[in-house]
Structures are given as C-alpha cells and as structure tokens.
Amino acid sequence: MGVELTSTRIADAAAWAKHVREKQNIVDGATNWGRKFSLFTYPFVTACCGMEFMSVAAPKYDLARFGAEFPRFSPRQSDLLMIVGTITEKQGPALRRVWEQMAEPKWVIAFGVCASTGGFYQNYSAMPGADQVIPVDVYIPGCPPRPEQVLDALLLLQDRIQQGTGHSQLRLAREKALADAALTGHE
Amino acid sequence: MAKKVLDALVAKHGAAIVKTEQIHGDEVAWVKREALVAVATWLRDDAAMAFDYPVFVTAIDRLDWKPLNRPPSEAWTEGQPRFEVCVQLRSSKHKHRIRLKVALAENDAKLPSLTPLWAGFNWQERETFDMYGIKFEGHPDLRRIYMYEEFVGHPLRKDYPKDKRQPLVRRPDLA
Numbered sequence A: 001m002g003v004e005l006t007s008t009r010i011a012d013a014a015a016w017a018k019h020v021r022e023k024q025n026i027v028d029g030a031t032n033w034g035r036k037f038s039l040f041t042y043p044f045v046t047a048c049c050g051m052e053f054m055s056v057a058a059p060k061y062d063l064a065r066f067g068a069e070f071p072r073f074s075p076r077q078s079d080l081l082m083i084v085g086t087i088t089e090k091q092g093p094a095l096r097r098v099w100e101q102m103a104e105p106k107w108v109i110a111f112g113v114c115a116s117t118g119g120f121y122q123n124y125s126a127m128p129g130a131d132q133v134i135p136v137d138v139y140i141p142g143c144p145p146r147p148e149q150v151l152d153a154l155l156l157l158q159d160r161i162q163q164g165t166g167h168s169q170l171r172l173a174r175e176k177a178l179a180d181a182a183l184t185g186h187e
Numbered sequence B: 001m002a003k004k005v006l007d008a009l010v011a012k013h014g015a016a017i018v019k020t021e022q023i024h025g026d027e028v029a030w031v032k033r034e035a036l037v038a039v040a041t042w043l044r045d046d047a048a049m050a051f052d053y054p055v056f057v058t059a060i061d062r063l064d065w066k067p068l069n070r071p072p073s074e075a076w077t078e079g080q081p082r083f084e085v086c087v088q089l090r091s092s093k094h095k096h097r098i099r100l101k102v103a104l105a106e107n108d109a110k111l112p113s114l115t116p117l118w119a120g121f122n123w124q125e126r127e128t129f130d131m132y133g134i135k136f137e138g139h140p141d142l143r144r145i146y147m148y149e150e151f152v153g154h155p156l157r158k159d160y161p162k163d164k165r166q167p168l169v170r171r172p173d174l175a
C-alpha cells in the first residue's frame, strides 16, 4: 500500500490501468469527464520555460479553452502541477512538499526538457528530471516547448484522466482495492 | 590605460608585490598573502587611489591546467600554487580599476577576508568559499551561500566529479 506506480514498473502500471478501465462504471466516467475539463493549474515556474507557459496561458493559445482556466497559487486549490523549468537538487524538498499538499486526485506535467530530464544541465546542482522526486504523468520535450506541444500534452492528460490512469488515480484505485480486500478478508 | 595605479602601488608597496601584468588592458598585481590587507587598506584609503567599489571576488582552480596555443612549460604542474583568488576593485572617483591576485597552495587554501574593508565582498567571499572551498579568515559569517548545508565538497574545484549528484530527496519507490 502507498506504493506509487512508476514508469520503471511499466508492466505493473499497465496491469492496473487495465483493471481500472474495466472497473470504471458510469459514475466514475462522469466524474472523470468533469475532472478533465476543470483542471486547476499550479504553475511551479522556475526558469525560462515560464515565458512559454505565459504564452500558452495568454489569449493567443489560451489554455482556458480546455478547461484549465485558472492558475492557482496555492497547492491546496489545484489538481494539476505544472513543473515549468529547471529543478535543482536544493528545490527537491520544496517540490515534493508542494505536490504532497495538493488534493487527490492530482496530476503532474513536466514542462520542457529541464523538468523532464534535466536537459543540458547535467551537473552538480540540477536534478535530472522532476520525476526523481514526484511521479510525472506527461512529459513535454522542447527547450522551451512550443505552445502547440503544451496543448497536445494537455489533451493527452485529459485522455488519461478520462480513463482513470493518472498516477494518483491508479494509486487511489489500488489502495481502495487493497482496503476492500482487507475488509472482505480475501485478495 | 596607463599603468598609473600599478606604478603607484609598486612604488609604495614594492615588497608586497610578487609581479604585475596587464591583461587585455586590465592592470593586475600579484600580492603576497600576508600583505593583502595592508595593500587593500591603502588602495581604499589613499586619496589618489580611492577604490571605493568592490567589483568581484572569485577564484581560479589551476589543477591540470593546459593553456591553449602556449608552450607546455606554462601548464600547471604539481608543486605550483593550485588556486588563484582574484579581487577586482574600481574607483568611482578616479574611474580606474585594479585586480589583485593571490596564489594559494592546495593544502593551504586560505587568506584574510576583505569584507571588513568592503562590506560588498561578504556574499562573494561566501560564494568563493562555497564553490572552491577557499577560507576567508576574519569573514563574519562564512557559510555556504548556494549549495545546501548537506552538500559535501566544493563543486567548482576541478577534481569534483562532473557527474556526481548529491540528492536531498528521492522518491521512495525509485530506489
């Protein structure tokens, strides 16, 4: 329990995703439909990618068309963490804390190569990808990514939310299944 | 620029100066460590010098240094001082500049702090300490400034492995 599904356990994650998809009933589907069109973004902006985030959020590309309307500057009020820019090792605890403070279910997008892999900052101070400290649902390549890529990532994430296969959704489903099994007394 | 400042410095503190040079128009004086504070105090207080602006402090690690397009005899060898500390000063009154350099041995990387003379050097000396591990004696608060306290070593030293990571947190499930 409490185990996070990660890309390093792809087989595990795929099995759970299948389980969740098959178990999904009409209420879950409706809930997820609502969730995917009302994402509240927490922009964790640390570096130059922030300029591109602004352009995605501004009227020309307009993230709000997809329901990700308001950037929220409190993790308590948001369910989509956008990691925009380079993450240093020193920032790791802060990033993890912000993520822990967000309400479940929550999703994470790594915006740009720095947030995804560290990019070209392969040195003593930069973290080689934000997924070293928290699970990431969608990675956006590019330095910085074009706004179209960001919108594409958002659509990918919406698909994932609808299917109930975001990291936190899978974890919640797994914890619920384990709790149910403990309640009824068999696996 | 004429060598006005260097000439005055050598005339006044000749015994404290190892050598002088001009690099791309900048005047550089190599100063003996013991005399650094005396020289700096004079540069700050003398009316004709009046260096009131502390531009930067930094260091150079010469470990395994091989200069491009220069004879191999100029390369760094064991036994030569490993670190150079550079202090750049400027006078806003006379509009002149000078760079002081101090050579430091690997196992004796310390020199007197100039923060008591120019408060602006406070954080820069902390940075140099953080990145190169050079101790500024008499500094009021010589702590790391960029890296976290748990960090071990000094990352801009040439012998710090370039792919070494010192993570503060990692996901428990990725171990």
Ligand code: SF4
Binding pocket: A047, A048, A049, A050, A084, A085, A086, A111, A112, A113, A114, A115, A119, A142, A143, A144, A145
């Ligand atoms: S991916 Fe490129 S644009 Fe984005 S934060 Fe890193 S260096 Fe800056």
